[in-house]
Amino acid sequence: MDILIKDLDYAVDLNLNLYRDIDILLRRGDKGEITIHRGRNLMEKFNLDRRDLKIIEGNRRCAIPGLSNNHTHIPMTLLRGIADDMILQDWLESRIWPNESKLTGEDVYYGALLGCLEMLRFGVTSFNDMYFFPEEIVKGAKEIGIKGAVGFPVIDFGTPQYKDLDKLLRACEEFIKRYLREEKIRPVVAPHAPYTCSRDTYVQCKEISQEYNVPLHTHLSETRYEVVEMENKIGRRPVEYLESIGVLGENLIAAHCVWVTKEEVKKLGRYRVKVVHCPGSNMKLASGGVMPLVEMLKEGVSLSLGTDGPASNNNLDILEEMKICALLHKAHRWDPRVGDVDTVLSMALNSKSIGFENRDVVLLDLKSPHLRPVHNIKSNIVYSANGNDVDTVIVDGEVLLENKRFSRIGDRDLERIYTKVDRVVKKFEVQ
Amino acid sequence: MDILIKDLDYAVDLNLNLYRDIDILLRRGDKGEITIHRGRNLMEKFNLDRRDLKIIEGNRRCAIPGLSNNHTHIPMTLLRGIADDMILQDWLESRIWPNESKLTGEDVYYGALLGCLEMLRFGVTSFNDMYFFPEEIVKGAKEIGIKGAVGFPVIDFGTPQYKDLDKLLRACEEFIKRYLREEKIRPVVAPHAPYTCSRDTYVQCKEISQEYNVPLHTHLSETRYEVVEMENKIGRRPVEYLESIGVLGENLIAAHCVWVTKEEVKKLGRYRVKVVHCPGSNMKLASGGVMPLVEMLKEGVSLSLGTDGPASNNNLDILEEMKICALLHKAHRWDPRVGDVDTVLSMALNSKSIGFENRDVVLLDLKSPHLRPVHNIKSNIVYSANGNDVDTVIVDGEVLLENKRFSRIGDRDLERIYTKVDRVVKKFEVQ
Numbered sequence: 001m002d003i004l005i006k007d008l009d010y011a012v013d014l015n016l017n018l019y020r021d022i023d024i025l026l027r028r029g030d031k032g033e034i035t036i037h038r039g040r041n042l043m044e045k046f047n048l049d050r051r052d053l054k055i056i057e058g059n060r061r062c063a064i065p066g067l068s069n070n071h072t073h074i075p076m077t078l079l080r081g082i083a084d085d086m087i088l089q090d091w092l093e094s095r096i097w098p099n100e101s102k103l104t105g106e107d108v109y110y111g112a113l114l115g116c117l118e119m120l121r122f123g124v125t126s127f128n129d130m131y132f133f134p135e136e137i138v139k140g141a142k143e144i145g146i147k148g149a150v151g152f153p154v155i156d157f158g159t160p161q162y163k164d165l166d167k168l169l170r171a172c173e174e175f176i177k178r179y180l181r182e183e184k185i186r187p188v189v190a191p192h193a194p195y196t197c198s199r200d201t202y203v204q205c206k207e208i209s210q211e212y213n214v215p216l217h218t219h220l221s222e223t224r225y226e227v228v229e230m231e232n233k234i235g236r237r238p239v240e241y242l243e244s245i246g247v248l249g250e251n252l253i254a255a256h257c258v259w260v261t262k263e264e265v266k267k268l269g270r271y272r273v274k275v276v277h278c279p280g281s282n283m284k285l286a287s288g289g290v291m292p293l294v295e296m297l298k299e300g301v302s303l304s305l306g307t308d309g310p311a312s313n314n315n316l317d318i319l320e321e322m323k324i325c326a327l328l329h330k331a332h333r334w335d336p337r338v339g340d341v342d343t344v345l346s347m348a349l350n351s352k353s354i355g356f357e358n359r360d361v362v363l364l365d366l367k368s369p370h371l372r373p374v375h376n377i378k379s380n381i382v383y384s385a386n387g388n389d390v391d392t393v394i395v396d397g398e399v400l401l402e403n404k405r406f407s408r409i410g411d412r413d414l415e416r417i418y419t420k421v422d423r424v425v426k427k428f429e430v431q
Numbered sequence: 432m433d434i435l436i437k438d439l440d441y442a443v444d445l446n447l448n449l450y451r452d453i454d455i456l457l458r459r460g461d462k463g464e465i466t467i468h469r470g471r472n473l474m475e476k477f478n479l480d481r482r483d484l485k486i487i488e489g490n491r492r493c494a495i496p497g498l499s500n501n502h503t504h505i506p507m508t509l510l511r512g513i514a515d516d517m518i519l520q521d522w523l524e525s526r527i528w529p530n531e532s533k534l535t536g537e538d539v540y541y542g543a544l545l546g547c548l549e550m551l552r553f554g555v556t557s558f559n560d561m562y563f564f565p566e567e568i569v570k571g572a573k574e575i576g577i578k579g580a581v582g583f584p585v586i587d588f589g590t591p592q593y594k595d596l597d598k599l600l601r602a603c604e605e606f607i608k609r610y611l612r613e614e615k616i617r618p619v620v621a622p623h624a625p626y627t628c629s630r631d632t633y634v635q636c637k638e639i640s641q642e643y644n645v646p647l648h649t650h651l652s653e654t655r656y657e658v659v660e661m662e663n664k665i666g667r668r669p670v671e672y673l674e675s676i677g678v679l680g681e682n683l684i685a686a687h688c689v690w691v692t693k694e695e696v697k698k699l700g701r702y703r704v705k706v707v708h709c710p711g712s713n714m715k716l717a718s719g720g721v722m723p724l725v726e727m728l729k730e731g732v733s734l735s736l737g738t739d740g741p742a743s744n745n746n747l748d749i750l751e752e753m754k755i756c757a758l759l760h761k762a763h764r765w766d767p768r769v770g771d772v773d774t775v776l777s778m779a780l781n782s783k784s785i786g787f788e789n790r791d792v793v794l795l796d797l798k799s800p801h802l803r804p805v806h807n808i809k810s811n812i813v814y815s816a817n818g819n820d821v822d823t824v825i826v827d828g829e830v831l832l833e834n835k836r837f838s839r840i841g842d843r844d845l846e847r848i849y850t851k852v853d854r855v856v857k858k859f860e861v862q
Contacts, residue, residue, distance in 0.1 A: 077803070081810035085761075085771035118800035283758035284814070286767040314814035315801045320751070327714035327755065328762070330516075336717040340516040369549035370746045370818070372508070372849050373856045379512035383715070383745035387801070388819030418803050425804045 001054050002027045003394060004042065008058030009366060010377040011038060014065050014349060014358055016342050018377065024063055024361060026397050034359040034397045054399065060367050061391060062377055066125025066360030067318040068351035071217075071255035071276040071306025073131045074140075075111030077118065078103070078425055079311040088223065088285050096311060099428045101160050107424045108133035112140030113417050115316060117409065120146050122317045122387030123362035125395045128253060128276070128306070128354040130190040130217055132159040134175060138185050145400045145408060149253075149354040151190025151217040152176065154205055156197055169204050176212045184396065186214065186355050188253075193219035194238045195226040202247050215251045215274075215355060221264075222256035223287050239264035248273055253354060255306060257296075258282055258289040265292055269299030274353040279325045281308030290332045293339060304350035317387035322348050326382060341382045365391035365404075432485050433458045434825060435473065439489030440797060441808040442469060445496050445780060445789055447773050449808065455494055455792060457828050465790040465828045485830065491798050492822060493808055497556025497791030498749040499782035502648075502686035502707040502737025504562045505571075506542030508549065509534070509856055510742040519654065519716050527742060530859040532591050538855045539564035543571030544848050546747060548840065551577050553748045553818030554793035556826045559684060559707070559737070559785040561621040561648055563590040565606060569616050576831045576839060580684075580785040582621025582648040583607065585636055587628055600635055607643045615827065617645065617786050619684075624650035625669045626657045633678050646682045646705075646786060652695075653687035654718050670695035679704055684785060686737060688727075689713055689720040696723055700730030705784040710756045712739030721763045724770060735781035748818035753779050757813060772813045796822035796835075 003026040011019040025037040025046065039045065043053070083095035103111075108131065119127060129137055130151035141148035152175040153159055154168055162168040172189060179187040191197040191205040197218075209216045221227055221238045230238055239260055242248050248271040255276045257268065268275055277291045296303055305321050307313045322344045329339035351358045364385060366372070371380050371389065393401035400407050406414070434457040442450040456468040456477065470476065474484070514526035534542075539562065550558060560568055561582035572579035583606040584590055585599055593599040603620060610618040622628040622636040628649075640647045652658055652669045661669055670691055673679050679702040686707045688699065699706055708722045727734055736752050738744045753775045760770030782789045795816060797803070802811050802820065824832035831838050837845070 077800075080804065080806065080815060081808075082806040084807070084810050084814065085757075085768050087767060091767075114800050114803060121800055280758060283762040284767065286761040286765050286769075288762075288765040290762075310801075310815075314810065317801065317817070320754075320817065323751075324755070324758065326516075327711060330717040331714035331719075331721075331759070334717050334719040336518060336522075336715065337516050338717075367845075368819070369508075369545050369552055369845075370741075370748065372545060373511065373852050375511065375513040375856065375859070376515070377512075379515050379745065383515065384511060384741075386748070386751065386817040386819060388799070388817060414798075414800075421804050425806065428806070 002048065002052065003054045003056060003397065003399065005056045005058045005063060005361065005363070008061055008063050010062035010374070012062070012064045012378060013038070016345060016378065023058065026361065026394065028397050036359060056392060056399070056402070058363065060365070061363045062366055062381070064362050064364065064381065065349045065358045066351060066362055066395065067123045067348050068304060068354065068356070068358070069119060069124045069127040069307055069316055069318050070253070070304040070350070070354050071278055071308060072127055072129050072316060073309035074115035074127065074129050074137060075103070075108040075131050076309035076311045077115040078107065078111040078421065080314050082311065082428060102427050103160060105133040105136050109136035109140055110417065110420045110424055112137040113143065114421055115310065116140050116144035116146055117406065117417070118316045120144055120393055120400055120406065121390065122319060123390035123393055124316065124318050125360035125362065125393060126351040126354060126356045128188070128217060132161045138179060141185060145395055145398060147184040147356050147395065149186045149188045149215065149217070149356070150179070151188040153190045153192060154197060154201060155192040156201055165201065173208050176208060176214055180212060188215045188217045190217040193226065194241055195229060199245050202242070202245055206247050209251055215253050216247065217253045218255070220254040220257050221259045222282070224259055224289070227259045237261065237264060239267050243267055243271070256282065256291065258287050258291050260292065262295055265295045265299050265301065268296070269301045272302065274302045274304065276304050276306040276353070277325065277347065278306045278308040279328045280321055281312045283324070283328065285312055290328060293329045294333065297343070302350070302353050303347050304353045305347045318348050319381070319385050319387045319389070322382045341376070341378045344382055345378055359396060361394040362390055363392040364389050433479065433483065434485045434487060434828065434830065436487045436489045436494060436792065436794070439492055439494050441493040441805070443493070443495045443809060444469070447776060447809065454489065457792065457825065459828050467790060487823060487830070487833070489794065491796070492794045493797055493812070495793050495795065495812065496780045496789045497782060497793055497826065498554045498779050499735060499785065499787070499789070500550060500555045500558040500738055500747055500749050501684070501735040501781070501785050502709055502739060503558055503560055503747060504740030505546035505558065505560050505568060506534070506539045506562050507740035507742040508546040509538065509542040509852065511745050513742065513859060533858050534591060536564040536567050540567035540571055541848065541851045541855055543568040544574065545852055546741065547571050547575035547577055548837065548848070549747045551575055551824055551832055551837065552821065553750060554821035554824055555747065555749050556791035556793065556824060557782040557785060557787040559619070559648060563592045569610060572616060576615070576826055576829060578615040578787050578826065580617045580619045580646065580648070580787070581610070582619040584621045584623060585628060585632060586623040587632055596632065604639050607639060607645055611643060619646045619648045621648040624657065625672055626660060630676050633673070633676055637678050640682055646684050647678065648684040649686070651685040651688050652690045655690055655720070658690045668692065668695060670698050674698055674702070687713065687722065689718050689722050691723065693726055696726045696730050696732065699727070700732045703733065705733045705735065707735050707737040707784070708756065708778065709737045709739040710759045711752055712743045714755070714759065716743055721759060724760045725764065728774070733781070733784050734778050735784045736778045749779050750812070750816050750818045750820070753813045772807070772809045775813055776809055790827060792825040793821055794823035795820050
């Protein structure tokens with residue numbers, strides 16, 4: 001059924017054009033593709049009957065495209081708040097890894113359900129994930145209805161799912177093949193990082209990604225430690241290293257890129273690497289450096305935003321992440337012009353980096369005092385709003401959230417999921 | 432009427448003690464004072480009749496004390512989003528001041544109403560403000576019901592309300608006298624800053640504050656510029672200067688304190704100055720430095736949080752400010768242990784700095800996916816929650832927000848206020 005959103009106060013499109021007092025019509029074509037029309041009197045214009053339309057009230061609301069969370073580890077919802085304010089290595093070794101090793105596929109499924117619900121509630125319509133038991137994440141995402149680039153994680157010392165690297169790589173290829181024709185799911189090969197995957201591993205991952213034409217998703221230059229270690233071991237910095245083994249390219253999605261030189265930024269631009277900036281996680285884990293926003297923009301690098309996993313953020317709220325991004329770069333450069341509204345909003349809407357067209361519509365509720373008055377709606381979105389202001393979410397022409405309520409998941413289902421999650425996390429050791 | 436909050440999942444008290452599965456009873460004594468009891472079977476224990484109680488459902492909720500916004504310019508809600516991403520001086524001179532000069536007392540009243548509603552919605556039960564037409568802010572705060580330390584702003588070149596400094600100072604004293612016996616309002620003398628107020632002005636402000644035993648509220652060392660200017664002019668840094676003219680003291684509330692030396696931090700500690708940290712505003716305006724949190728804590732300085740005005744933040748959300756605070760200090764020190772959960776939560780609850788006992792109760796709604804599961808409720812509050820998660824607010828024993836709805840202000844009143852605000856801001860020039 002086509003959808004008409006009537007009497008919107010404001011709308012912003014993917015190019016950040018601003019519309020006032022407008023309607024939006026979402027029409028589904030013969031092949032299922034969605035087209036978006038903005039204007040007035042669209043029912044008359046397209047000769048539509050009210051009975052054939054799902055009509056949504058747009059009054060006191062603003063429509064934006066779907067938000068995209070381009071680097072995360074969704075099932076880490078299960079570990080949200082289990083350990084904060086700790087040194088990275090200690091945090092990983094004493095709190096995160098020991099608890100993660102206890103997770104079963106079913107546990108990961110419930111963590112994924114919870115995270116997908118959180119993202120949907122916050123207007124995130126597509127994500128790019130990396131976590132073990134990825135088929136469970138696919139299952140969770142499909143149930144909730146948002147779009148997922150789901151990475152099959154490859155790491156030399158194995159995952160809780162596959163201890164053996166060869167098995168892991170074969171399973172990776174099987175995973176890619178299995179989900180290649182999904183509508184809302186894109187399988188991704190996800191070698192963890194240059195300090196946990198050998199040259200051989202990266203090359204094999206690259207081959208799989210090329211054979212099936214799917215992206216590679218990796219961590220890159222997140223901490224000083226890994227950069228120094230690589231420089232000491234092989235005399236190259238991580239970006240240079242990935243170039244030397246032929247992994248840099250248009251299909252590479254690189255998360256973090258915090259500790260990179262100007263020369264490395266140029267390479268990222270030249271090879272059209274998709275860089276995902278995770279300011280909240282970098283700050284919380286005290287990674288030290290700051291992703292060089294100004295230099296990345298200058299070199300034309302495709303930039304987007306990610307929250308990272310909910311154990312290091314601790315939520316999946318891209319609206320919040322936009323503000324953190326803007327504030328971080330202003331403070332870092334001592335220049336309030338850096339990280340401006342349009343730049344961070346573009347980053348937050350960039351689902352293209354992870355392979356999804358953005359035909360989604362998110363309505364923000366403007367009835368709260370903190371979103372009044374409106375001098376510049378884009379400023380209110382970036383600096384004043386938060387995820388809870390999301391009112392309605394339409395993904396690929398389906399209304400998945402309406403008036404802040406999930407369409408597919410009722411209150412009882414929600415309670416059932418929470419109960420399951422509470423049961424799963426009982427096995428964790430909380431110190 | 433006494434209030435019983437039943438079956439809370441969690442409660443955190445002012446000392447950050449944690450309670451699980453508990454009830455809270457708020458009782459009003461003979462002199463109107465509120466006492467808070469936490470426990471089980473409180474009705475039986477105090478021999479109370481259900482009909483004499485207002486009963487609030489605490490299930491799937493967490494109770495915390497009221498949040499305190501200790502440095503703000505509330506009526507700047509009117510200027511929210513009017514100008515962002517600009518160099519401070521340009522921002523002030525071309526966008527903020529020219530528009531502020533057009534404001535009438537009635538305009539400020541509507542700006543204050545809007546800001547007080549926003550704070551109440553976000554669980555802020557007390558604030559410390561500085562803006563012209565302060566009697567209008569008093570009026571707004573009293574209507575909404577939250578507690579305000581309302582500063583009468585003193586500045587050598589006058590305010591839109593009083594052009595002449597002598598008149599300003601006389602009006603200041605009148606203001607203090609007029610509101611000295613209010614229940615929820617504390618009048619405050621608010622000399623703007625060392626670079627806009629002469630020595631004489633500060634001394635006279637200090638005299639008024641001493642005579643009536645009210646606080647002084649000032650900006651202090653927010654930007655490099657003012658520090659350098661003062662060093663050049665009089666050979667002293669701002670904190671040293673205020674010491675030399677006898678203004679440092681227990682009743683001084685100093686906002687920002689970004690550009691201070693270790694010696695100055697020691698002075699702030701020794702004189703028991705109340706320092707208000709505004710991380711969001713400092714980052715957005717690119718003030719450069721970072722309030723030295725570690726050093727301040729070491730010297731025992733009383734610390735709290737402020738959002739600053741909504742034109743430089745751009746909201747009044749102390750829950751969000753806690754996270755920004757924690758992230759900023761971890762990133763700044765390259766140390767994730769700095770700005771830990773307990774430290775920032777204490778800062779956010781510190782209404783004592785601005786002279787208010789905190790007998791308020793704020794309930795957070797834990798039914799949203801981003802607040803599940805709960806390993807450490809304090810972590811979820813600081814890192815995962817935002818202002819919209821506030822469900823119920825009780826100020827001095829009165830329920831002012833319940834199930835996210837204002838008790839005193841209906842939907843129609845709200846629309847009327849928004850319409851008024853929209854009319855006020857029509858006079859602004861938006862470039």
